[in-house]
Amino acid sequence: MTPASTTRQPWRFSLAVAIVAGMALAICARIIQLQVTDKAFLIKQGDARSLRHIGLPAYRGLITDRNGQPLSVSTPVTTLWANPRQLLEQRAHWPALAQALEIPPARLEALLLGNRHKAFLYLHRRLAPQVAERMLQQVQALKIDGVHAVQESRRFYPAGATAAHAVGFTDIDNRGSEGIELAYDPLLRGHDGLQQVLKDRRGQLIQDLGVSRPARPGQPLALSLDLRLQYVAHRELHQGIEDNGADAGSVVILDVKTGEILALANQPSYNPNNRAQLSPAMMRNRAVVDVFEPASTIKPFSVAAALESGRWKPGDSVHVDTGTLKVGRYTIRDASRTAGQTLDLTGILVRSSNVAISKVAFDIGAPRIHDLLQRVGLGQATGLEFPGERLGVLPNRPTWRPSETATLAYGYGLSVSAVQLARAYATLVNGGVRLPLSLLRLSAPPKGVQAMAPQVANRVRDMLVQVVEGPRGIYRARVAGYQVGGKSGTARKTGAGVQGYLARSYRAVFAGFAPAAAPRYVIVVVVDNPRQHGFFGGLVAAPLFSRIMAETLRLNQVAPDPG
Incomplete structure (x- = not known):
């Protein structure tokens, strides 16, 4: 080696050391950048590829009757879903997958191909957890990726058809669809939570990182319904x-003193746990959404309007003459044999005379009757805020023709729902105090409105006791051991596309209360189009009232009347 080459060795060595040192510095700088400067960004990117948030479904609030009996509860279920993009790569396994999932192969193929561009597809909704677990185990045994499970809940209704119209039901996504479930859906639904987990690229769970947001269950609701009375009403x-x-x-x-609805029954009904054969007619909460002409059940309010006017006293009488009354081109008739009789106000109600009450109405004028009907809540909201509730029709005319005055007095030309009629009678027998209705259990009676003078209300109440308990009263409405009061009605029906009333088509109605001396309960019974054994309210609806009221008093341990 020459001296010149020897003198160059230190320079080359220094260069090599400098290059190595530079590379080390560059690596250190990159490490610092990754661990310090870009740390948050990189963690975010890593989490985006492996960190997942799984929804924690919130259970809907429990619905009970007033005594704590469950009417609607949430039960756990499992939903299976798939990622079609992943399964498209495993087409050879589709027949085995279809067998494991108990889906026809042709249907599974159509589902996957029809959703090939999606990353989410429902396979089974709301399976029993043990069934879903068995299916998942079979899929895992086949080593098929892309099938997953999510825990959900569904509603179960222990009372079945008995309380279906009041409680309602939820849809497949657990949202309220009918009844209380719909009316109070925001309150019952609650708020879903989130759970953090780590998953690999195949979607398999690696680590549970805990709950990031706890689920908040919906609020429970205690209804005013008494399941015992609901069952009695439904059965009868x-x-x-x-x-x-x-x-x-x-x-x-x-409940006369609180305005709480203790039972709300309709027929036909349905089982909310099995809606395979459900029809719209079965779903109708007729007591709230169906309106009808109340017929003679309005006469007590016409009598009350007469007493309020000061022009009539309980002992004042009306002569019925022939039992018919010509008003313009119309003829008013009495269904009972009243020709030639003279009836006081109590007798008008006992004999249910259209002719006599029309003469009373002509004397006091329709506006007085209309005003009283409005004060007892007809044609107005009841306070239930129930989905689909109808207000009925209480016409307010600037000028009342004689025929309109007469028909208003005996319950035609207006329409009411069963719950409106019940509230009107509760007002009458509660000393004239009108209360808002409630389907929720109340902790204290609400504040009422004095709709009519107490002495007038009490006098008409006593008249209604004679309508049932008197010598010519509606004996089929009587309840052994108790004095009760009430009034029947028989309303002709109208029909779509039919001018006037249908032939031989009626509604039988009875509205009554008990005990007579201090009323606690009002019951309204409506029977639509009875075709056997007659159609009069006193013949068809009154016996139902009697049986239901007897059970209501017994179950609530109301002491029989003395003697």
């Missing part, structure tokens, strides 16, 4: 509809 109404060959019917049981 169902039997009454069958016995009388009727199309439908409703029963409302109302």
Whole structure:
């Protein structure tokens, strides 16, 4: 080696050291950048590829009756879903997958191909957890990726058809669809939570990182319904509809002192746990959404309006003459044999005379009757805020023709729902105090409105006791051991596309209360189109009232009347 080459060795060595040192510095700088400067960004990117948030479904709030009996509860279920993009790469396994999932192969193929561009597809909704677990184990044994499970809940209704119209039901996504489930859906639904987990690229769970946001269950609701009374109303109404060959019917049981609805039954009904054969007619909460002309059940309010006017006293009488009354081109007739009789106000109600009450109405004028009907809540919201509730029609005319005055007095030309009629009668027998209705259990009675003078209300209440308990009263409405009061009605029906009333088509109605001396309960029974054994309210609806009221008093341990 020459001296010149020897002198160059230190320079080359220094260069090599400098290059190595530079590379080390560059690596250190990159490490610092990754660990310090870009740390948050890189963690975010890593989490985006492996960190997942799994929804924690919030259970809907429990719905109970007033005594804590469950009416709607949430039960755990499992939903299976798939990622079609992943499964498209495993097409050879589709027949085995279809067998494991118990789906026809042709249907599974159509589902996957029809959703080939999606990353989410429902395979089974709301399976029993043990069934879903068995299916997942079979899929995992086949080593098929892309099938997953999510835990959900579904509603179960222990009372079945008994309380279906009041409680309602939820849809497949657990949102309220009918009844209380719909009316109070925001309150019952709650708020879903989130759970953090780590998953690999195949979607398999690696690590549970805990709950990041806890699920908040929905609030519980205690309804005003008494399941014991609800069952009685449902049973008796169902039997009454069958016995009388009727199309439908409703029963409302109302607490006079609080306005709470203790039972709300309709026929036909349905089982909310099995809606495979559900029809719109079965879903109708007729007591709330169906309106009808109340017929003679309005006469007590016409009598009350007469007493309020000061022009009539309880002992004042009306001569019925021939039992018919010509008003313009219309003829008013009495269904009972009243020709030649003279009736006081109590007698008008006992004999249910259209002629006599029309003469009273001509004397006091329709506006007085209209005003009283409005004060007791007809044509107005009841306070239930129930989905689909109808207000009915209470016409307010600037000028009342004689025919309109007469028909208003005996319950035609206006329409009411069963719950409205129940509230009107509760107002009458509660000393004239009108209360808002409630389907929720109340901790204290609400503040009422004095709709009519107490002395007028009490006098008409006593008249209604004679309508049932008097010598010519509606004996089928009587309850052994108790004095009760009430009034029947028989309303002709109208039909779509038919001018006037249908031939031989009626609604039988009875509205009553008990005990007579201090009323606690009002019951309204409506039977739609009875075709066997007659159609009068006193013949068809009154016996149902009697049986339901007897059970209501017994179950609530109301002491029988003395003697």
